[in-house]
Amino acid sequence: MLPFIRKLLETLESNNYHIYTKPFQLNIVGIRKDDARIRTKHNMENSLKDDDNIFCDQLVIFYYDEQENLEFSIYEINTVPSIKSYDQYYIVIPNQYEALFTIKDNRLIQHKEVDVFRDTFENNNAFFDPFSIQTGYFDITFCEKNLDYSCHRFRYNEEFTEFLELCLVHESHYGNSFTYTLLEEHQVIQHNETKYMF
Numbered sequence: 461m462l463p464f465i466r467k468l469l470e471t472l473e474s475n476n477y478h479i480y481t482k483p484f485q486l487n488i489v490g491i492r493k494d495d496a497r498i499r500t501k502h503n504m505e506n507s508l509k510d511d512d513n514i515f516c517d518q519l520v521i522f523y524y525d526e527q528e529n530l531e532f533s534i535y536e537i538n539t540v541p542s543i544k545s546y547d548q549y550y551i552v553i554p555n556q557y558e559a560l561f562t563i564k565d566n567r568l569i570q571h572k573e574v575d576v577f578r579d580t581f582e583n584n585n586a587f588f589d590p591f592s593i594q595t596g597y598f599d600i601t602f603c604e605k606n607l608d609y610s611c612h613r614f615r616y617n618e619e620f621t622e623f624l625e626l627c628l629v630h631e632s633h634y635g636n637s638f639t640y641t642l643l644e645e646h647q648v649i650q651h652n653e654t655k656y657m658f
Contacts, residue, residue, distance in 0.1 A: 464648075465532055468520060471648050477556040477641055483526045486630045488561075490612065490642040491518040492539045492554065514538050515615035519602075521626060535623060536615040537602075539642065550598040551577040551588065552612075554642045561602065561638040563627055567611075568602040568638060576600070 468489065472479055480487050493516045515536045522532035540551050553575040561568040578594045601611035604620045614620035627638065 465520075465522065465530070468648055471643060472641065475556070475647075478558070478639065480639070481524050482634070484523055484629050484633050486626060486638060487520075487522050488638060488640050489520045489522075490537065490539050490552075490640070491520065491648055492642060492644050493517055494645045515613075517612075519612070519614075519623070521623060523626075523630075533622065533626070535619045537612050538615075539612050549578070550600065552600060552642055553577065553593065554644050554647075556639065556641040558639045559637040560600075560640045562636045563624075563631060563638075566624065567604070568624075568627065570597060570600040573597060574600055 468491075469479065472487075472489070495516075515538050517537050517539045519535040519537045520532060521535070522530060525531055555575060557572065557574055560570060560572050560574060562571045563569075573595050574597075575593060575595050576598055577588050577590075577592050578598070599611075602620070602623070603611045603613055604617045605613050605615060606617070614623070630638065
């Protein structure tokens with residue numbers, strides 16, 4: 461097992477987060493880089509569309525097959541807004557959210573309440589402001605790069621297609637419900653380990 465994956469499993473266990481071990485039952489784990497606040501503010505103020513500066517976060521998908529072998533994939537995504545597409549922004553707060561997503565219209569959409577930082581773009585200093593925290597329905601999704609919802613977008617559409625195919629296999633065994641765990645980089649990376657797999 462790669463050290464990164466081993467450390468990820470240890471992090472999930474240390475936070476008492478559920479790890480699914482039934483065959484083909486997905487564990488969907490986002491890892492947000494620690495510079496997210498600075499990066500979000502910078503992108504908004506400069507209307508950046510530089511992929512290297514936007515898609516800095518990771519999505520790790522892992523599951524066990526019928527022989528109890530651990531299979532995993534790692535994708536480049538963004539977990540924070542990259543452009544001013546709406547009057548407000550919504551940034552998911554790190555936690556484990558059981559049964560948060562369901563498949564609809566070829567993407568994963570929110571169908572249970574989630575905790576977010578929420579504010580208007582007029583107040584650029586309010587990014588990740590604890591006073592802006594709200595719980596509710598904010599159309600949080602996983603989607604392709606070219607879609608522009610309050611979402612976690614994939615850098616490469618072909619990787620989103622691969623991810624969705626894994627979700628469909630999960631759905632065929634366990635129903636249309638997916639748990640999402642969001643971590644921050646410092647929770648997983650310690651002792652000068654290699655930070656990112658790509």
